[in-house]
Amino acid sequence: MMLEIKNLHVNVGGKEILKGIDLIVNAGEVHAIMGPNGSGKSTLAQTIAGKQDYEITKGQVLLEGKNLLELSPEDRAREGVFLAFQYPIELPGVSNTNLLKTALNEIRKYRGLEAIDTMEFLTLIKSKMKLVELEQSLLSRAVNEGFSGGEKKRNEIFQMAVLEPKLAILDETDSGLDIDALRIVANGVTKLKSKDNATIVVTHYQRLLDYIIPDFVHVLYNGRIVKSGGKDLALELEERGYDWLKEDKELIAG
Amino acid sequence: MSSTEVSAIEELTNKEYKYGFVSNIEADSLPPGLNEDTIRKISAIKGEPEFMLEYRLKAYNHWLTLKEPHWANVKYPEIDYNSISYYSAPKKKPQLKSLDEIDPELRNTFEKLGISLEEQKRLSNVAVDAVFDSVSVATTFREKLSELGIIFCSFSEAVKNHPEIVKKYLGSVVPYTDNFFASLNSAVFSDGSFAYIPKGIRCPMELSTYFRMNAANTGQFERTLLIADEGAYVSYLEGCTAPQRDENQLHAAVVELIALDNAQIKYSTVQNWYAGDKDGKGGIYNFVTKRGACRGVNSKISWTQVETGSAITWKYPSCILQGDNSIGEFYSVAVTNNMQQADTGTKMIHLGKNTRSTIISKGISAGKSNNSYRGQVKVSRKAENARNFSQCDSLLLGDKCGAHTFPYLEINNPSAQVEHEATTSKIGEDQIFYLNQRGISTEDAIGLIVNGYCKEVFKELPMEFAVEAQKLLSISLEGSVG
Numbered sequence: 001m002m003l004e005i006k007n008l009h010v011n012v013g014g015k016e017i018l019k020g021i022d023l024i025v026n027a028g029e030v031h032a033i034m035g036p037n038g039s040g041k042s043t044l045a046q047t048i049a050g051k052q053d054y055e056i057t058k059g060q061v062l063l064e065g066k067n068l069l070e071l072s073p074e075d076r077a078r079e080g081v082f083l084a085f086q087y088p089i090e091l092p093g094v095s096n097t098n099l100l101k102t103a104l105n106e107i108r109k110y111r112g113l114e115a116i117d118t119m120e121f122l123t124l125i126k127s128k129m130k131l132v133e134l135e136q137s138l139l140s141r142a143v144n145e146g147f148s149g150g151e152k153k154r155n156e157i158f159q160m161a162v163l164e165p166k167l168a169i170l171d172e173t174d175s176g177l178d179i180d181a182l183r184i185v186a187n188g189v190t191k192l193k194s195k196d197n198a199t200i201v202v203t204h205y206q207r208l209l210d211y212i213i214p215d216f217v218h219v220l221y222n223g224r225i226v227k228s229g230g231k232d233l234a235l236e237l238e239e240r241g242y243d244w245l246k247e248d249k250e251l252i253a254g
Numbered sequence: 255m256s257s258t259e260v261s262a263i264e265e266l267t268n269k270e271y272k273y274g275f276v277s278n279i280e281a282d283s284l285p286p287g288l289n290e291d292t293i294r295k296i297s298a299i300k301g302e303p304e305f306m307l308e309y310r311l312k313a314y315n316h317w318l319t320l321k322e323p324h325w326a327n328v329k330y331p332e333i334d335y336n337s338i339s340y341y342s343a344p345k346k347k348p349q350l351k352s353l354d355e356i357d358p359e360l361r362n363t364f365e366k367l368g369i370s371l372e373e374q375k376r377l378s379n380v381a382v383d384a385v386f387d388s389v390s391v392a393t394t395f396r397e398k399l400s401e402l403g404i405i406f407c408s409f410s411e412a413v414k415n416h417p418e419i420v421k422k423y424l425g426s427v428v429p430y431t432d433n434f435f436a437s438l439n440s441a442v443f444s445d446g447s448f449a450y451i452p453k454g455i456r457c458p459m460e461l462s463t464y465f466r467m468n469a470a471n472t473g474q475f476e477r478t479l480l481i482a483d484e485g486a487y488v489s490y491l492e493g494c495t496a497p498q499r500d501e502n503q504l505h506a507a508v509v510e511l512i513a514l515d516n517a518q519i520k521y522s523t524v525q526n527w528y529a530g531d532k533d534g535k536g537g538i539y540n541f542v543t544k545r546g547a548c549r550g551v552n553s554k555i556s557w558t559q560v561e562t563g564s565a566i567t568w569k570y571p572s573c574i575l576q577g578d579n580s581i582g583e584f585y586s587v588a589v590t591n592n593m594q595q596a597d598t599g600t601k602m603i604h605l606g607k608n609t610r611s612t613i614i615s616k617g618i619s620a621g622k623s624n625n626s627y628r629g630q631v632k633v634s635r636k637a638e639n640a641r642n643f644s645q646c647d648s649l650l651l652g653d654k655c656g657a658h659t660f661p662y663l664e665i666n667n668p669s670a671q672v673e674h675e676a677t678t679s680k681i682g683e684d685q686i687f688y689l690n691q692r693g694i695s696t697e698d699a700i701g702l703i704v705n706g707y708c709k710e711v712f713k714e715l716p717m718e719f720a721v722e723a724q725k726l727l728s729i730s731l732e733g734s735v736g
Contacts, residue, residue, distance in 0.1 A: 049691050052683065073690035082691075089688040093706025102702060103692035110693070142706065159692065 001064070002027045002198040003048075003167055008059035010047050017043045019223035021059070025167070028195040032209055032234060033202045035220035036242045041202045042086060044220070045171040049083040050076045063167060077103075078110035080166030084156035084173050091143040096155065099143050100125065100162050107163060128161040132188040150181035157188045168192070169200045174208035186211030206238035219245055283342040288335050290314065293441055296341050300410050303417055313430035313440030320434045326597040327626040327658060328566050330539060333504060340442045340475070403452040406461055409477050412448035419450055423481055427510040427547045427574070435506040435541040443477035443508070451486035451517075460716050462491040476507035482517035484550065489520040491719055506541045515550030515577065520558070522715050524723050527563035532621070534593030537565025544571035548580035548609075556583040557600065558714040560723040565594060570628065572601035575609035575637075582611040585711040589727060590623030590655070599629035599660075604640040604670070613644040616708050619655035626658040633670040640670045648678040649707055651700070701727075
């Protein structure tokens, strides 16, 4: 089991946002988490990554059986958790290459590996750049500074490709992308998929799932997963919207 | 600010000064106290010609009429100038022909600092004039330089061997009447560096001096004079670390640069003197007067400084743009942490036509420190078409520190174009979380962000210095932001 979430309750600013999430993700699987705005999708993604100031009141998050909630955000990353941010952060003056080399070496150190040789590193990033059709010039530029929306999202996937996580969480990676960028990002993610890693795609719309075919789709509503299914569930949501589930949910709650 | 960030900052802040140690070299010092007799003794020990003694005495008599200035945004207890010893020299001081002749203890000290002279000589293209306390102990590459007619030696040697040049330029940029600390320096300066680059010569290596204060309770009064004759070019590096001390040490240096027609001087400093402990005890008082005169047409002077140390920094490397089309530049990173206080900046005085100046200042404050930028841009009545661009950025780490900006603009010619930009920012929690999520610790994240913030200044430094500067920044921010 790659990821196991058990009865997770999370408060943000004193308000309960996640109200008991249960989720199992196995290696080799792609899971889509869908849901209307404010349902708690991003909170779930950030909680797994270790965002400070999120108060976990109940529940467990395990990565390959290890309790993630006891680890610092950097140690979670070193264990193999990667979050592609919904809003990638700008770091003025910090070059993409510098960030990636530092990150990669920290992860390697944690795993008892030696720092990567510079030539080897350059070869690695060159090959990964092609995966997301990223221009060479973005490497020496400051991280996300002055990048277009599409470049920022592609850069997230590029970082993911270099760091090779066990569990990748894409938080609304499709938002703000035109159809070409969407295709590039999705192809990159699909190519990175293997039997040893797992991907969670958090999205509002079905369209990303035309390119990244999920094995499972979960609908998050009001802090709970209210429905799970195969990839057809995404199509059904696209057609019928979320309202019918809300009614269902109220029935359940009632 | 998140709790991890706070604890990382605290942890870093609590690290002790890495370069704090005292080396056991017997010092040969004058007893504390300052009077005419002290000055005569200094001059006699150094075997100076009459004109130097006269200069010192005039400076001393002028200094007596001055009051210590207190306009800077810094606070410190009163300095008793009579409790300071004004001369200290390593006891063994024969003329050294090779590095092998250096006192082994002294060499150890340099090696602890990571400035192995052997290594410098063997590996790098840097001629080092090492100032240990007050007397130069080794000068390398001098012969190679002298083939080009370049003079690079200690100030004392210059006084003896090239009195005519010293006499012509000493005090011509910073007169002994300039300010309290410059007057004091003019009266009692011990030693320093001197370089003269003759007409049309491009100095083929970076000239370098490492300063280090040692003998306890000795104020150090360095004097540096660099002259680039017509069409000459020189890049000069100055780097400092000092051993840990409980009592405050006064440092009042004077640096004068002179660029004649079409000449260029690049002066880079990395300063890492003992800043005092985290409660503000000890540390160096650094009251420095640095000024360059772009005396000739098309001349250029660039100051680049990375200031991480000292309990108090009071320093304004400046340019007097006399020659038409001359250029002045100032690139600065000033870091303060714990109880440190820095009041630093520059003055750009536009006198000639079509003169240009650029000021890029990056202040970083952490702990309970205070960091002030103070800069003056003055365009005189006759300075047609003067241009200035100033950018002053402040970065705050934590919520107990302060950043202040004091720009002074005095424009007397309507054709001038002067721009001033200023920003103040904090390191965002979201930036740190982003880097954490990539597997980078909070401490390293802060280091990356701060180094990124200073990039514009670091790129002005010679390569080997830039690396050192980044290390120093991490060491001192190992206490500040990370």
